[in-house]
Amino acid sequence: MPESPKIRGAARRQLWIDVGLVLWTSFLSASVASVLGFAAVDPQLLRDAGPRIFDNLNREAGYALGFFFFWAIGALASGLSVFMVRSAHPPALNDGESP
């Protein structure tokens, strides 16, 4: 289907907004997950009881690694949600009228 540059521009802009939203909401949930998770679990547990690749992990690195892990998982969930909503046919979020 031929698309005008304006529509392409709008789609591109929407894509960037979506990427930003996904990264931002997953950042927020990663912060919550880190606070709750590391209150219950000492990241040094990974060094003491985890796989061999964590043998040289200190606590600070453990916190950072955990945070980025939570962030990645959150971004995955958030990104999938956006993808499912945007790719639905008919649009999952229309204004209530049938097309």
Next chain:
Amino acid sequence: MSAESVLSPAALRRLNKVQPASDPSSFYAASEKIYPREVKGRYASRRNLTVAVLLGLFYGVAWLNWRGHQALLFDLPARKFHIFGLTLWPQDFFYMALLMIIAAVSLFFFTALAGRLFCGYACPQTVWTELFLWIERRTEGTRSKRMKLDQGPWTAEKVLRKSTKQIAWLAFAAYTGFTFVGYFMPIRSLGAQLTSFSLGGWAVFWIFLYSLATYGNAGFLREQVCKYMCPYARFQSAMFDKDTLIISYDETRGEPRGARRRGSDAQTQGLGDCIDCTLCVQVCPTGIDIRKGLQYECIACAACIDACDEVMDKMAAPRGLIRYSTEHAMHGKATHVARPRLFVYGALLAAAAAAIVVSLSARTPLILDVIRDRNALYREVRGDRIENSYTLKIINEDNERHAYRLEASGLKDLTLAEPLGVIEVAPGSVSSIPMRLEAPAEVAAGVHPITLRITAADAPNIARTEKTRFIGP
């Protein structure tokens, strides 16, 4: 080919969600830079005061000491939180959870009572944006000067003003990042490491990240954080009702708006009190027009109230064309301050506060963990006695050194194989003590639940009891 003819109505509607369809060229429009006009008045002074106090607290408290240690330190490397005299361990997460609940419910309570007080006065986004705006005013001048500077060519003056601003922004951002990390790693040693260029990799990483966040959020994103990124801005309307204090424009008094000569009679010209000077729009940090009604972009900073009051004074009209009001008051009805919603939030707040006070006052600053030796169930010693081995983990959560005594009970003639004497544990540290218990063989057969109790010799109210097992043949 026009967009309308190619796309289905549904696809068009989907696109229309991005930008209003009336102006398709705005698809490309980046959000326009907002130049908030400087404002003076009652609310501006209050906000400046709040901003100064909050920034002072943030930068100052980090350096405050309390009995030899940093007063407020969420020491992540050591997994200990110091809050003045109180030291919280991971085991005390309950208190942190209660504190967070109190913070959240207070936000709900004050939002229901007085609208977005937090957004307009206390939100870090607002506070640091004010700081960065102040720097911008000092280096680039007033709103009109800033606009002219941005539009004009790159003269030597523009380069000088812009680079001064950037240097000041970067310096404040870097110091903010440093201070922030100083709440999570001891700030004095962080400072010493910084000046001797021996900072650890992670410290550098987090300082850099938070500096960047400060610089980006307060320097560039500003109102866009409130408009596009803040979830609270979207759901705060759930706490609103018709009795919530909001900033509103008195439409019945102001309309029809229009310019007029000073001293001329508005009524004979068929005009309301609004002279359409647009100052309320110019001072708005989020760039909205309050005269269009309450919008979720409004952070309730009250800058438009100050601006409009000044104009009303000049026009010799009463103040308050834009004012703090409630929807009920605006429609000539009575405002109810005491209403069920406030009582519910208030009760929740009181319950959480009571829970934290009661549990903190009943807290014993001592933890005892008893770990049985996993290698041997029991050992026969001196022919007729059975011995079990344990490791005691004693955590002294108090801020003073204590000496503890151990008692074991639950089995006849249960004794310590070797006297332990008193166990000294330094404040805020953990002590691991290997320990053996023994009992005569004739009573020891089978598994017996036993009780270990440690008591501080100098403070009998600091005691812990822990259950474990004594195993015989």
